[in-house]
Amino acid sequence: MAARENLLKHGLKNVNATFETSCTDSTAVEEKLFGQVEEDEDGEDGPVVFICGKCKLPVGDSLSWDGSEDGQNQIRLKRVTENVIVGKENRLHEVGKRSACLVVDLICQGCSSVLGMVYSSTPKSLDHKRFTFYFNVADIDSYVLGSARQMLAAEGPKEQPVTLEYRGSVEQQLTEMKMLVLSMAQRLEEIEIGLQEGCDEV
Structure with missing residues (x-):
């Protein structure tokens, strides 16, 4: 449930069966990502696949969910797919006024887009940020497994090609x-x- 609330809070975009993105408000996102909440509050949500916002390659899923960063509009994953390349060049990133960190970029293997970052060096107070993949919500989309609805009408039980x-x-x-x-x-x-x-x- 926490994962769903965090996704909704960040307004993560949903992708339909053809992976075409659409901009929607938080209510529409909740309906598309997690079904009718009122009718299926006790049921479990299907796993969410996170994909590159540009080329649609899968980069991770909700089974690796580790939380979200409210102030930075990011989500955290413990594991990612091989479609994500961890950069080698460190750059300075300031979390707060007195909290400078070194980070490396997370790059999509398919289109070379920067999707997020990994903290490589942090002050002791921010050590909890290391060893986790941070994705920018603006650079990724999502697809809920089992959300496909379109079917071909069968002509009969003995239909054959x-x-x-x-x-x-x-x-x-x-x-x-x-x-x-x-x-x-x-x-x-x-x-x-x-x-x-x-x-x-x-």
Whole structure:
């Protein structure tokens, strides 16, 4: 539940089944990410996959959730996918007026976008920030597993794909039926001729 509240607080964008982003308010985000809260308050939310906001490669998921940074509009993950590259160059980052830290950037392997950072050196009071992946909410999107709704209408329970073998089988059956019909028509014609000849003799 805490993860859901933090995601909503930061207004993390949702992505539909085709990964097209949409800007929505917090109520719409709550409905899209977590379903109808009033109807399914006791049910569990599906896992959330976090993806690069630009190229849509997956970078992590909510099973690695470690919290959020309210003041910096960031989320924290304990683990990330191989699509995330940890930079090598340290840069200075000030958390507060007297809290200078060294950080390295988190870079998307697919499009080279900077998605967040990792604290490489901190004052003792901020040591808890190390060894965690910080993602900027503005640079990532999310997708809830199990949220897909679109389905193709099935034509019947015995529906099967049209393959070359299936097509050949159907054509063979049609040929056999055609021959049977022709044979029956010929036999019927012979019967009719026999009846006519019988009538003529009478």
